[in-house]
Amino acid sequence: MNPHSIKVACSNCNLRELCMPLDLNQEELDRIDAVVGSRRKVKRGATLFRTGERFSSLYAIRTGFFKTRLSSEDGRDQVTGFQMAGEVIGLDGIVNDHHTCDAVALEDAEVCVMPFDRIEEISREVNALQRHVHKIMSREIVREHGVMLLLGSMRAEERVAAFLLNLVQRLHARGFSRSELVLRMTREEIGSYLGLKLETVSRTFSKFVDEGMVEVKQRHVRILKPEALQELVNARVD
């Protein structure tokens, strides 16, 4: 759509510790800079890639917030994840050379475009990058295991609690508050991700508010009792 060729060295990027391996010598650093082909801006509501599009690159999010979703022709819709700065999207496309989900920007965003064949080429030479790529993919697999646990065995309250704690923890790792957050997505999108209807998400928020665990004003959420939420998530089922 709107590719930009402004290149900024990864070695200078303030997200480096989030999206690149750490212990590199200068030569390796220079090599890794070559992984990023260009940058690309994505407007709120626009897609970075869509189901069926040819896969060519992974994308490291510099700024903004994305959702990924499966949209099958038969009308089922499933949000498979929310991604923020420092996270990598596009891994789904590697198997079949085509993307199998949509990536939609939930706010104006900018990504680093990393052509995958270049990633493969350089990770043959820089062991740390090779290892890094493997870890990123493995991390995604483990994350999805967690979502399966959530969808397969948690009740609505537990899901919403887990969702809020996960979001705020990731934001905190990026220097934001550990108790306050702004939701970038609608109740419906949260519901899709959590396997719930939007009304249930809304009711659950209200319940948490009644119980003094959180404050909710529209999309602004303040977590008052993180331990209480955590306890919900840990609750034994049987």
Place this chain on the structure above:
Amino acid sequence: MNPHSIKVACSNCNLRELCMPLDLNQEELDRIDAVVGSRRKVKRGATLFRTGERFSSLYAIRTGFFKTRLSSEDGRDQVTGFQMAGEVIGLDGIVNDHHTCDAVALEDAEVCVMPFDRIEEISREVNALQRHVHKIMSREIVREHGVMLLLGSMRAEERVAAFLLNLVQRLHARGFSRSELVLRMTREEIGSYLGLKLETVSRTFSKFVDEGMVEVKQRHVRILKPEALQELVNARVD
């Protein structure tokens, strides 16, 4: 537990087209043989690896049938997948150098042990192997997306139908019948995987039988109307 050092060349393995890249010259083939360190037998009910164990290898299943499960201390249990011959397990361990799930044999099994540092080493030299490893990981990510869709948006009948079709399709790719299968797992394990209780799985089977879509005798299942099951899976929700 019980490592065996019997080595059999991948180049001669009848599962090669399932678990190894295809277009290789002789030199590359020889190199890839070096990926497999040894074999290991796993008795029914035993674990190949457990949550928390140090990660060192991926495993290619030669024979037998596995389930992977998350078993959190708090009593939640979630089956995250069923794996059969030609499939690779252990990818979850790469991120943190420790496994994050258990792999349990549902019948006596044998796996090829592939030390991961050797995989990384050789895939630096053999591009096809590098690409292959990336595809395996990406395939797992895409598979899990599918499970998220199933858990997040399908009703019980749809889940069970999808489960049966998926199993029989994978078995058929391995030379088994496209309509008959033997379940290697209990109703409870199916239920855990599908986010349902075992009674619901049982009832759903019975319903399918009543409707003439399948025959079920214990763990023997014969699919009589695959199109009907497929239609269920494709059913638009709204």
Place this chain on the structure above:
DNA sequence: CGCACGGTTGACCTGTATCAAGCCGGGTGG
């Protein structure tokens, strides 16, 4: 042979979906 585990089935309960009405806040146009 008999026990134990896995599976089926029934009766009832409950959490979440569904349907519906109304609210709130931000953006637009008069």
Place this chain on the structure above:
DNA sequence: CCACCCGGCTTGATACAGGTCAACCGTGCG
């Protein structure tokens, strides 16, 4: 600047899918 509108959200009433609890059955193993 205000009125209006619209999308996103909340809340209530009701329906129903699937969970729970319980009894019973079949079969394969010791």
